[in-house]
Amino acid sequence: MNTPTRLKDCFAALKQQNRPALVSYLTAGDPDAETSRRLLHGLPEAGVDIIELGMPFSDPMADGPAIQKAALRALEGGQTQVKTLDMVRRFREQNSTTPIVLMGYYNPIYCYGVERFLTEAASAGVDGLIVVDLPPEHDEELCQPAAQHGIDFIRLATPTTDAKRLPKVLSNTSGFIYYVSVAGVTGGSAPTPERLEASVAQLREYTELPIAVGFGIRTAEQAATIGRFSDAVVVGSALVDCIEHASTPDEAVERVHGLVSELAESVRACRTASEPQVC
Amino acid sequence: MNQFVNLPDTNGLFGSFGGRFVAETLMPLILELQDEYAAAKNDPEFQRQLAYFQGDYVGRPSPLYFAERLTEHFGGASIYLKREELNHTGAHKINNCIGQVLLAKQMGKKRIIAETGAGMHGVATATVAARFGLPCVIYMGATDIERQQPNVFRMKLLGAEVIPVTSGTGTLKDAMNEALRDWVTNVDDTFYIIGTVAGPHPYPAMVRDFQAVIGHETRSQMLEKQGRLPDSLVACIGGGSNAMGLFHPFLNDPDVQMIGVEAGGKGVKSGLHAASLNGGTPGVLHGNRTYLLQNEDGQIIDAHSISAGLDYPGIGPEHAWLHEQGRVEYVSATDDEALEAFQICCRQEGIIPALETAHALAEVAKRAPRLPREHLMVVNLSGRGDKDMMSVAHHLGEKFQ
Ligand SMILES: Cc1ncc(COP(=O)(O)O)c(C=O)c1O
Numbered sequence: 001m002n003t004p005t006r007l008k009d010c011f012a013a014l015k016q017q018n019r020p021a022l023v024s025y026l027t028a029g030d031p032d033a034e035t036s037r038r039l040l041h042g043l044p045e046a047g048v049d050i051i052e053l054g055m056p057f058s059d060p061m062a063d064g065p066a067i068q069k070a071a072l073r074a075l076e077g078g079q080t081q082v083k084t085l086d087m088v089r090r091f092r093e094q095n096s097t098t099p100i101v102l103m104g105y106y107n108p109i110y111c112y113g114v115e116r117f118l119t120e121a122a123s124a125g126v127d128g129l130i131v132v133d134l135p136p137e138h139d140e141e142l143c144q145p146a147a148q149h150g151i152d153f154i155r156l157a158t159p160t161t162d163a164k165r166l167p168k169v170l171s172n173t174s175g176f177i178y179y180v181s182v183a184g185v186t187g188g189s190a191p192t193p194e195r196l197e198a199s200v201a202q203l204r205e206y207t208e209l210p211i212a213v214g215f216g217i218r219t220a221e222q223a224a225t226i227g228r229f230s231d232a233v234v235v236g237s238a239l240v241d242c243i244e245h246a247s248t249p250d251e252a253v254e255r256v257h258g259l260v261s262e263l264a265e266s267v268r269a270c271r272t273a274s275e276p277q278v279c
Numbered sequence: 280m281n282q283f284v285n286l287p288d289t290n291g292l293f294g295s296f297g298g299r300f301v302a303e304t305l306m307p308l309i310l311e312l313q314d315e316y317a318a319a320k321n322d323p324e325f326q327r328q329l330a331y332f333q334g335d336y337v338g339r340p341s342p343l344y345f346a347e348r349l350t351e352h353f354g355g356a357s358i359y360l361k362r363e364e365l366n367h368t369g370a371h372k373i374n375n376c377i378g379q380v381l382l383a384k385q386m387g388k389k390r391i392i393a394e395t396g397a398g399m400h401g402v403a404t405a406t407v408a409a410r411f412g413l414p415c416v417i418y419m420g421a422t423d424i425e426r427q428q429p430n431v432f433r434m435k436l437l438g439a440e441v442i443p444v445t446s447g448t449g450t451l452k453d454a455m456n457e458a459l460r461d462w463v464t465n466v467d468d469t470f471y472i473i474g475t476v477a478g479p480h481p482y483p484a485m486v487r488d489f490q491a492v493i494g495h496e497t498r499s500q501m502l503e504k505q506g507r508l509p510d511s512l513v514a515c516i517g518g519g520s521n522a523m524g525l526f527h528p529f530l531n532d533p534d535v536q537m538i539g540v541e542a543g544g545k546g547v548k549s550g551l552h553a554a555s556l557n558g559g560t561p562g563v564l565h566g567n568r569t570y571l572l573q574n575e576d577g578q579i580i581d582a583h584s585i586s587a588g589l590d591y592p593g594i595g596p597e598h599a600w601l602h603e604q605g606r607v608e609y610v611s612a613t614d615d616e617a618l619e620a621f622q623i624c625c626r627q628e629g630i631i632p633a634l635e636t637a638h639a640l641a642e643v644a645k646r647a648p649r650l651p652r653e654h655l656m657v658v659n660l661s662g663r664g665d666k667d668m669m670s671v672a673h674h675l676g677e678k679f680q
Contacts, residue, residue, distance in 0.1 A: 058578040059452065059564060061459045062302045068446060080576045106300060107563045111577030133300040133563065137290060158304040160466055165307055183304050184464035 006099040006127045007152055007175040010049060011210045011231060020227035022047060022267045023212055024260060025103065025236030026243075027054035027070040028087055029079025035249040036074070039256055040091055044098045046257040047264020050232065052130065055084050055104035062105075062132045064187030066237040069244060081112045085124045092125035101128035101154060101175070106142065114142055118149040128152035128175040136168050143172050152176075157203060159183050166206050176210040176232065179203060181217070187237030190216040197229045220266035227270040235263055283530035283606055286597070291480020291567075294603065296596035299479035301566045304463045313481045315386055320488070325381065332377045333492060336410070337367045339374075341493075343500035343657070348627040349643075356650035358643060359509070360630070360660040361497050363521065370633065370662030371493060371521045372403035376472055378489035380407040383470035390465065391415045393472045394458040396423055396451035396517065397588030397635060398430025399662055400474030405439035407472075415439040418457040421449035423587045430666045448581040451517075451591045455565055475518025476595030479566030483595050490524025497657055498528055505655060511536040513646070514659035515638040516609070517553075517588045519595035521661035526607060536608070539598060540642045542584035543611030553582035554611040555594040556602045564592075569599040585614035585670065586634035588662075612641035618674055620644050621664065633662035634670065 014021050024043055029036050043051055056071035056079050063071070088100055102121065109117050109131065121129075129146055136143070136155070143153040152175030160183055161169055170177065179200060181191035200211055213226050214234030223233045239256050246252035286293045291313075299309055319325040333339040342365065346358045363371040383391060391408045392415070395401030401417040408415035417434055421443045424431050434441050447453035462471045476483045476490070501509050512529060514522035516539045529535040544552035552558055555570040562571040564579060572580040572592035584590040601607040612620075620640035624632050632640060639658050647656060664671070 058447070059456050061456050061565070062304075062463065064460070075578060105563075107571075107573070107579075108577035110563055110568075111560075111573065111575065132302050133566075135299065135301065135303055135306045137299060137306075156303045158302075160304050160307045162307060169303065180304065183466050185460045188464065 006097065007050070010099050011176065014049065018271055020230055020267050020270065021049035021212070021232035022223070022260070022264050023050040023052055023214070023232050023234040024048045024239055025052040025054060025234060026239060026256070027056050027067065027074050028084040029056060029074030029077055030070040030240070031073045031243050031249070031252060032077045033079065033083065035252055037087060037090070038253050040087060041094065042253065042257050043260060044095055046260040048098070048260055051098055051100045052103045052234065052236070053084065053088065053100055055081060055102055055108055057105040057108055060105060062185055064185040064237060066187040066240045066244065070240045081108050081117070085120050088126055089124040099127040100125065101130055102126050103130040104132070106131050106133050109142065114145055118145055118151060122149040122151055126151060128154050130154045130156070130178060132156070136171065139172055147172070147174070154178055156180050159199065170207050173209065176212050177203065177207055178234070179211055179213045179230070181213050181215045184215065186215055188216050190218070190222060193225045196226060200230050220262045223263050224266045224270035227267045233267060283601070283604070284527070286600070287480060287484055291484070293597045293600035296569050296599040297480055297483055297567050299566060300563045300568065301479045302463055304466055305479070308466050309479055311386070315382060316481050316485050319382055319385065325385070328381055329378055332381070333374065337373050337377060338365065339492065340496045340500070341365050343497055343504065346628050349624065352623065352627050353644060353647040355652070356647040356654040356656040357652055358647060359501070359655065359657045361493060361525065361657055363493060363659060363661050364630070364632065364636070364663035368399070368403045368406050369665065370399040370403065371490060371524060371659070372400040372474060373406065374492055374524065375474065375486050375489040375520060376400070376403040376407045379470070379472045379485070380411050380413070383413070383472070384411055386470065388470035389413065389468040391470055391472055392418070392458050392461050393474060394418045394451065394454040395474065396420070396454065396590055397586065397633065398423065398427040398434065398666060399588060399633070401439070401441070402430050402433045402437070404472050404474070405434040405437035408439065409437045416461065417441045418444050418454040418461070420451060420454045421445045423450055423454070426670050427587055427666050428669060450581065450587070452579065452582070459565070475520040476523045476597060477518045477565060477567060477569070477593060483567065483597055486520050487523045487527055487597065490520050491527045493521065493524040493659065494526060494528035497525060501655065501657070508532055508535055509655040509657045510534070511538060511654065511656045512659070513538045513540065513639050513642055513656060515540045515589065515635050515661060516594060516598065517591050517635060518593070519598045521659050523595060523597060525657070525659045530606065537606070538642060538646070539607055539609045540638045541609060541611040542582070542586060542589035542638055543613040543616070544583040544585070546613055547611055551583040552611065553584040553589050553591060555592060556598065556609040557611050559592070561599070567596045569593050569596040570602070585617060585674065586638065588633065588635040589638065610642055612638040616641035616644070618671070621671065630660065631664040632660060633664045634667045636661045
């Protein structure tokens with residue numbers, strides 16, 4: 001059964017520990033079903049607090065080359081929506097605490113059937129959804145039905161979301177809010193920490209929700225800097241690159257979990273260093 | 280009776296089709312564009328400038344030409360060609376580009392981007408960008424660059440940067456993905472000139488309005504020539520802009536029949552085609568809900584057509600709606616049928632049509648012979664075929680030797 005409080009519990013616990021969450025992004029089925037399963041199952045032990053699992057789509061308009069290629073690898077390996085939900089179900093048999101957020105584009109969900117998808121996602125143990133191409137103007141499509149299934153709908157706020165629009169973006173958002181650090185696609189250039197800190201501070205004036213920051217974060221050092229003032233840091237393309245550059249499945253697993261461990265160590269220490277604490 | 284011309288609604292919906300399914304980064308800009316366009320529509324100064332450029336720069340009005348020899352050849356309906364191929368740059372595409380570039384100027388944008396398939400929209404965009412002194416980047420699939428070489432060179436001459444897109448099959452859909460990625464990244468200073476009646480609201484309505492000059496002219500030209508409205512209108516459909524431009528001003532005239540011709544590739548049953556309405560299902564792509572070529576898991580399937588400008592797995596949302604309403608009939612023509620009609624037009628009328636347009640002519644070949652001479656049929660001659668010489672030579676190679 002779905003526990004809609006997993007995300008809430010996770011952020012509450014981390015607040016106690018005074019550290020940000022490490023959020024990882026991987027595409028389901030990348031580079032193949034079995035390796036993807038191994039990658040997923042090893043993430044909590046390597047130090048991930050929240051898992052974002054991408055539902056591959058043939059036309060990922062908001063993604064850069066790394067995640068585009070990951071989606072293609074997954075689709076070429078025969079990944080489907082059914083298989084992605086099944087991955088979550090099997091993960092939940094072994095782990096009942098780490099939140100899983102499915103991330104992707106609307107069309108595969110729409111074609112699957114919104115009700116069918118939400119019912120199966122809830123029973124598989126999905127905690128949240130991030131659907132890049134569903135702005136609040138289309139909330140009746142998926143966001144509102146998701147709430148009825150106890151699934152959080154996590155929205156992106158971006159550098160172009162101004163104060164006038166922010167309340168609209170925040171309404172019906174739950175779980176956390178994902179601040180996209182730069183206008184652009186995934187895997188792009190890194191934001192400057194100063195500007196980012198100001199943006200996150202501004203966002204906090206409008207919401208009590210935890211604020212995750214993503215897009216362009218690749219290294220342990222960046223994660224630490226951003227983790228000082230945000231509630232979660234999201235790393236995606238850098239992990240996906242590890243898969244692309246590995247020559248065997250074993251190497252892919254080793255590299256991904258290796259980078260996750262480095263990032264995890266860094267976010268665990270980021271606020272206990274000399275910097276003053278936020279949050 | 281306004282049942283067909285009051286849409287889209289304020290959310291950009293034509294029934295359940297259309298909408299604005301885009302990333303949050305783009306939303307503020309899209310809302311701004313919607314407001315700017317709404318203002319421009321009612322701004323006499325904007326309309327005056329638009330009319331000026333349509334006239335002195337594009338060369339409008341385009342003639343409505345009675346194709347006497349083609350009429351004789353098919354031996355049935357009287358065939359009229361709306362000569363959009365005589366516009367500056369050789370297709371209907373510039374009608375829309377001129378409108379959008381004026382809007383871009385008004386919004387203070389500093390850079391123009393566009394996607395292109397056949398290269399006609401790319402050339403038209405590069406042209407208006409040159410005219411208004413704006414830097415211009417065109418995304419074009421690598422496969423299309425291969426088959427539309429002359430247009431690639433034209434764009435470069437006009438000062439545009441042509442960026443080859445290798446993702447997917449390197450055709451129009453991939454070029455559009457890449458243009459959207461550029462837009463998200465450069466949202467502050469960049470205006471995206473979408474080339475057809477697709478994309479997020481307000482694009483489908485805005486492009487339609489800029490192209491509707493085709494239908495408005497046709498209406499008054501036919502009234503002048505024959506004292507009545509045409510009986511049928513035929514146009515090819517890639518995204519559907521030349522068709523929508525011709526059809527829209529007649530939607531509320533119940534006696535005017537309309538036929539949109541999709542690219543049937545090697546046949547709709549073969550799976551190798553670009554006929555979204557005849558061989559697709561509803562889905563969400565490139566900012567709108569419409570009919571798409573996709574598998575049951577919602578993954579987009581690559582389209583196939585001999586003509587790069589029709590090689591797109593979707594169709595404008597208003598067409599999807601008109602299809603479901605039954606107001607417009609949507610059929611398809613295969614690669615071979617288009618090639619055949621292409622040659623007939625060359626030989627009978629001394630007009631070399633674009634391969635896209637040849638699909639509309641293929642439907643005329645099927646339909647006209649069964650109709651009486653009193654039947655007035657207007658075909659949108661959406662573009663000229665100079666760009667297609669290499670492809671056609673390739674396909675007809677043996678016969679020419
Ligand atoms: C001459 C010509 N006709 C038709 C099309 C198809 O586009 P649409 O359906 O938007 O008119 C194109 C596209 O490149 C074209 O170049």
